[in-house]
Amino acid sequence: MPAGPSPTPLRAPRQDNRRAQLLDAAAHLFSERGFHATSMRDIAKAVGMLSGSIYYHFESKEEMLLAVYEEGKRRVADAVDAAVAHGGSPWERLEAACAAHLRALIAHRDYTQAMIRTRQQEAGAYGTRIRELRQDYEMRFRRLIEDLPLPPEIDRHYLRLLLFGALNWSQVWYHSGGDSPEVVARRFVDILRRPLEV
Amino acid sequence: MPAGPSPTPLRAPRQDNRRAQLLDAAAHLFSERGFHATSMRDIAKAVGMLSGSIYYHFESKEEMLLAVYEEGKRRVADAVDAAVAHGGSPWERLEAACAAHLRALIAHRDYTQAMIRTRQQEAGAYGTRIRELRQDYEMRFRRLIEDLPLPPEIDRHYLRLLLFGALNWSQVWYHSGGDSPEVVARRFVDILRRPLEV
Amino acid sequence: MPAGPSPTPLRAPRQDNRRAQLLDAAAHLFSERGFHATSMRDIAKAVGMLSGSIYYHFESKEEMLLAVYEEGKRRVADAVDAAVAHGGSPWERLEAACAAHLRALIAHRDYTQAMIRTRQQEAGAYGTRIRELRQDYEMRFRRLIEDLPLPPEIDRHYLRLLLFGALNWSQVWYHSGGDSPEVVARRFVDILRRPLEV
Amino acid sequence: MPAGPSPTPLRAPRQDNRRAQLLDAAAHLFSERGFHATSMRDIAKAVGMLSGSIYYHFESKEEMLLAVYEEGKRRVADAVDAAVAHGGSPWERLEAACAAHLRALIAHRDYTQAMIRTRQQEAGAYGTRIRELRQDYEMRFRRLIEDLPLPPEIDRHYLRLLLFGALNWSQVWYHSGGDSPEVVARRFVDILRRPLEV
DNA sequence: CATGAATGAGCATTCATTCAT
DNA sequence: CATGAATGAATGCTCATTCAT
Numbered sequence: 001m002p003a004g005p006s007p008t009p010l011r012a013p014r015q016d017n018r019r020a021q022l023l024d025a026a027a028h029l030f031s032e033r034g035f036h037a038t039s040m041r042d043i044a045k046a047v048g049m050l051s052g053s054i055y056y057h058f059e060s061k062e063e064m065l066l067a068v069y070e071e072g073k074r075r076v077a078d079a080v081d082a083a084v085a086h087g088g089s090p091w092e093r094l095e096a097a098c099a100a101h102l103r104a105l106i107a108h109r110d111y112t113q114a115m116i117r118t119r120q121q122e123a124g125a126y127g128t129r130i131r132e133l134r135q136d137y138e139m140r141f142r143r144l145i146e147d148l149p150l151p152p153e154i155d156r157h158y159l160r161l162l163l164f165g166a167l168n169w170s171q172v173w174y175h176s177g178g179d180s181p182e183v184v185a186r187r188f189v190d191i192l193r194r195p196l197e198v
Numbered sequence: 199m200p201a202g203p204s205p206t207p208l209r210a211p212r213q214d215n216r217r218a219q220l221l222d223a224a225a226h227l228f229s230e231r232g233f234h235a236t237s238m239r240d241i242a243k244a245v246g247m248l249s250g251s252i253y254y255h256f257e258s259k260e261e262m263l264l265a266v267y268e269e270g271k272r273r274v275a276d277a278v279d280a281a282v283a284h285g286g287s288p289w290e291r292l293e294a295a296c297a298a299h300l301r302a303l304i305a306h307r308d309y310t311q312a313m314i315r316t317r318q319q320e321a322g323a324y325g326t327r328i329r330e331l332r333q334d335y336e337m338r339f340r341r342l343i344e345d346l347p348l349p350p351e352i353d354r355h356y357l358r359l360l361l362f363g364a365l366n367w368s369q370v371w372y373h374s375g376g377d378s379p380e381v382v383a384r385r386f387v388d389i390l391r392r393p394l395e396v
Numbered sequence: 397m398p399a400g401p402s403p404t405p406l407r408a409p410r411q412d413n414r415r416a417q418l419l420d421a422a423a424h425l426f427s428e429r430g431f432h433a434t435s436m437r438d439i440a441k442a443v444g445m446l447s448g449s450i451y452y453h454f455e456s457k458e459e460m461l462l463a464v465y466e467e468g469k470r471r472v473a474d475a476v477d478a479a480v481a482h483g484g485s486p487w488e489r490l491e492a493a494c495a496a497h498l499r500a501l502i503a504h505r506d507y508t509q510a511m512i513r514t515r516q517q518e519a520g521a522y523g524t525r526i527r528e529l530r531q532d533y534e535m536r537f538r539r540l541i542e543d544l545p546l547p548p549e550i551d552r553h554y555l556r557l558l559l560f561g562a563l564n565w566s567q568v569w570y571h572s573g574g575d576s577p578e579v580v581a582r583r584f585v586d587i588l589r590r591p592l593e594v
Numbered sequence: 595m596p597a598g599p600s601p602t603p604l605r606a607p608r609q610d611n612r613r614a615q616l617l618d619a620a621a622h623l624f625s626e627r628g629f630h631a632t633s634m635r636d637i638a639k640a641v642g643m644l645s646g647s648i649y650y651h652f653e654s655k656e657e658m659l660l661a662v663y664e665e666g667k668r669r670v671a672d673a674v675d676a677a678v679a680h681g682g683s684p685w686e687r688l689e690a691a692c693a694a695h696l697r698a699l700i701a702h703r704d705y706t707q708a709m710i711r712t713r714q715q716e717a718g719a720y721g722t723r724i725r726e727l728r729q730d731y732e733m734r735f736r737r738l739i740e741d742l743p744l745p746p747e748i749d750r751h752y753l754r755l756l757l758f759g760a761l762n763w764s765q766v767w768y769h770s771g772g773d774s775p776e777v778v779a780r781r782f783v784d785i786l787r788r789p790l791e792v
Numbered sequence: 793c794a795t796g797a798a799t800g801a802g803c804a805t806t807c808a809t810t811c812a813t
Numbered sequence: 814c815a816t817g818a819a820t821g822a823a824t825g826c827t828c829a830t831t832c833a834t
Contacts, residue, residue, distance in 0.1 A: 016796095018797080018798095033317075033319065034232075034234065034317060034320070036232065036234030036235055037234055037320070039823075039824065039825080040824080040825060040826080041823085041824080041825095049798080049799095050798080050799060050800065051824095051825080051826085052798085052799070052800075052801090052802095052826075052827075052828085053797075053798050053799070053800095054826095055825095055826070055827080056796080056797060056798070057797090060825080060826080061824095061825065061826090091395070117315075119232065121231070122232070122235070148394070150394055151392070151393075151394070154389065154392075154394060155385050155389075158382070158385040158386060158389060159389055159394075161364065161367070161368070161371060162360075162364040162386050162389055163364070164367070165363055165364040165365075165366070165367025165368065165370070165371075166359065166360040166361075166363040166364045166367070167363075168363070168367055168370075169359070169362070169363025169364070169366055169367050170359070170363065172363070172366075173359060173363075184356065187353050187356040188356060188360050191352065191353075191356060191357055191360055191390065192389065192390070192394050193393065193394050193395045194349070194352075194393055194395070195349075195391065195392055195393035196346070196348055196349070196352060196357075196390050196391050197289070197391045197392070216814080216815095237806075237807065237808080238807080238808060238809080239806090239807085239808095247815075247816090248815075248816055248817075249807095249808080249809085250809075250810075250811085250815080250816070250817080250818090251814070251815045251816070253808095253809070253810080254814060254815070255814090258808080258809080259808065259809095414793080414794095429715070430628075430630065430713065430716070432628065432630030432631055433630055433716070435827075435828065435829080436828075436829060436830080437827090437828085437829095445794075445795090446794075446795055446796075447828095447829080447830085448794080448795070448796080448797090448830075448831075448832085449793070449794045449795070451829095451830070451831080452793060452794070453793095456829080456830080457828095457829065457830095487791070513711075515627075515628060517627065518628070518631070544790070546790055547788070547789075547790070550785065550788075550790060551781050551785075554778065554781040554782060554785065555785055555790075557760065557763070557764070557767060558756075558760040558782050558785055559760075560763070561759055561760040561761075561762070561763025561764065561766070561767075562755065562756040562757075562759040562760045562763070563759075564759070564763055564766075565755070565758070565759025565760070565762055565763050566755070566759065568759070568762075569755060569759075580752065583749050583752040584752060584756050587748065587749075587752060587753055587756055587786065588785065588786070588790050589789065589790050589791045590745070590748075590789055590791070591745075591787065591788055591789035592742070592744055592745070592748060592753075592786050592787050593685070593787045593788070610817095612818080612819095633802075633803065633804080634803080634804060634805080635802085635803085635804095643819080643820095644819080644820060644821065644822095645803095645804080645805085646804095646805075646806075646807085646819085646820070646821075646822085647818075647819050647820070647821095648805095649804090649805070649806080650817080650818060650819070651818090654804080654805080655804065655805095
């Protein structure tokens with residue numbers, strides 16, 4: 001949406017696109033090396049700036065982390081929301097959500113890594129905000145699993161932890177060239193749906 | 199166990215127990231704050247030493263990380279091996295392994311966090327060694343799942359990723375006071391074995 | 397007085413009143429935190445400007461310091477001149493000058509702190525100008541003390557240093573709520589006039 | 595005393611004389627340029643060190659300021675105490691104290707400037723300690739003036755402020771080559787004792 | 793007149809590491 | 814085995830200042 005074709009080409013406000021560039025660079029480096037192993041100089045250099053200049057756009061390194069986190073959360077959440085909006089049976093909607101989650105995790109890896117790896121303490125003063133974002137996102141899976149028609153002895157709490165953990169852990173093993181997110185999601189959900197015991 | 203009572207009590211328990219102390223401190227701090235957010239001074243202070251003195255016991259901070267990783271891997275691997283050695287059906291052995299894995303993850307959290315969180319690059323020159331340790335450990339689950347009698351359409355590869363990911367992700371949500379590792383393992387395996395579809 | 401009603405009320409009061417605002421803000425902050433501990437951003441923010449905009453009104457931070465100093469000097473000097481102009485005996489005129497000096501130091505604290513605390517070097521290129529202003533002001537007390545009828549053994553040089561130093565040091569201990577400047581001046585001059593030895 | 599000839603030349607403990615060197619350099623630079631205008635690099639360079647190395651000896655720049663302040667206060671206080679200990683009439687003791695105060699202000703200018711110029715806020719967390727030191731020192735003059743036999747109408751409070759302020763202000767005008775501290779003290783006290791009114 | 797964006801030097805501080813003792 | 818003292822590079826951040834718009 002931010003990169004949509006401007007409807008008024010003659011008066012492009014260019015609205016702070018250096019900030020966006022910086023955020024991209026920060027997201028990429030945080031994702032690749034980790035927050036602490038990335039320096040403000042690294043980020044600045046990546047966009048051809050001096051480190052001091054970043055502070056015109058961001059208050060601190062921690063604020064950059066929060067901004068990356070927020071953007072990452074927004075992207076996955078939007079993807080999942082859109083996928084679920086298509087309707088279908090509860091199982092179909094869960095599978096669609098899983099596929100969307102995985103797809104976003106991969107497509108926006110730079111941003112979503114922050115959601116996967118950031119410790120609350122690393123965000124310093126923004127720790128609380130981060131926790132809120134995390135909870136807001138997870139709510140989606142909580143609801144999708146609540147909607148599932150399940151045998152009464154199944155513990156929905158652990159079903160969610162099992163599925164959500166497995167999906168997130170994909171960041172450790174997923175590599176482009178392997179199966180598509182859709183295939184992975186289908187396999188995971190299939191394994192859950194069917195009986196494994198012969 | 200590694201600090202069992204020395205058989206020669208009169209002759210001081212020598213054998214470099216400062217190294218063990220240092221490793222404990224490092225493991226604890228790495229686990230709690232992360233590798234980069236922990237300084238050699240922090241580790242040294244935790245055992246009442248000066249930071250320079252660490253270098254008598256370890257070559258570098260990275261070597262400490264590797265040592266923590268190795269010890270962590272040893273502890274989980276031993277626990278899983280012992281659990282599996284008790285025998286039983288393939289499903290029973292898998293469940294026992296999962297319980298042991300979780301139990302070790304929790305009991306030796308300081309050490310096992312390294313296995314969960316360390317990025318290959320953080321270990322610098324020791325990156326390769328770390329990858330080997332990881333693979334050696336994962337082999338256990340690969341085998342346990344191979345031994346499982348499964349319907350032919352089930353993809354064992356994804357079953358392993360699903361289960362192993364979910365188990366490891368427990369580090370994010372597990373807190374003492376909740377269900378025991380044994381219960382969690384049983385719930386997870388149960389969800390997989392049975393059909394969820396009603 | 398500098399902001400007296402413009403003689404041409406129909407034609408907006410133009411004449412750079414943002415400069416005056418900036419000067420006030422600078423004086424206040426220099427006085428409260430010191431020159432080096434005050435940033436151009438601080439000053440700009442205090443008047444709702446961006447730091448770069450200051451440079452339309454002032455050439456540099458040092459020029460601001462000089463301007464504050466000059467304004468401070470002007471205010472104390474005017475006050476003392478007015479007080480002395482009322483005439484009276486040499487002792488009465490000295491006391492009136494002391495009261496006026498103290499009154500101005502307190503009433504225009506923001507500006508006069510600069511006179512009390514500025515080191516010549518801090519003013520950089522303007523150091524000479526600052527020395528001139530200082531000397532021009534002190535001349536007043538030099539003359540007032542010259543006019544005093546004194547016993548021949550009294551060293552007028554040290555009398556001036558004694559009195560002037562004591563007056564200026566008041567900036568360290570004076571607080572609103574204590575005696576008025578007039579009372580302080582009277583006490584100081586009284587102590588000097590009378591014999592203390594019983 | 596710290597530079598006294600070591601009584602045991604064969605085993606000189608050299609007890610942290612780099613800290614003393616650093617303190618000397620800091621005192622000198624703070625005195626000459628002011629606290630904020632002096633950088634840690636400046637101080638380090640003055641003793642042939644790198645700026646980071648200072649932190650082995652001091653926790654922070656503010657701690658250095660406090661240390662300078664404390665040492666300055668100790669030196670003036672000791673000088674005044676020794677001068678007063680010689681006894682004599684109250685007026686003689688006051689004059690001796692003034693001379694000692696001035697002498698110390700001049701001889702240990704680097705250190706005593708801190709007492710004259712430091713604002714409480716500059717010392718950050720150590721502000722309270724600085725206030726205590728200041729009060730402990732001033733107590734001496736409070737007592738000396740209490741001991742003075744004075745006509746009942748004289749306000750001892752203002753006598754102290756007058757004299758103490760004048761003495762401290764000497765830092766602004768005193769230059770080597772002028773009268774000795776003893777002469778200045780005698781002149782000041784003389785002016786106070788005698789009646790100026792003819 | 794003022795802003796938005798940046799510069800480049802500098803800041804206090806922290807770090808892993810070294811090494812003589 | 815460990816310390817005391819230092820190194821030198823790097824870190825996050827702030828600063829006065831500039832200048833096109």
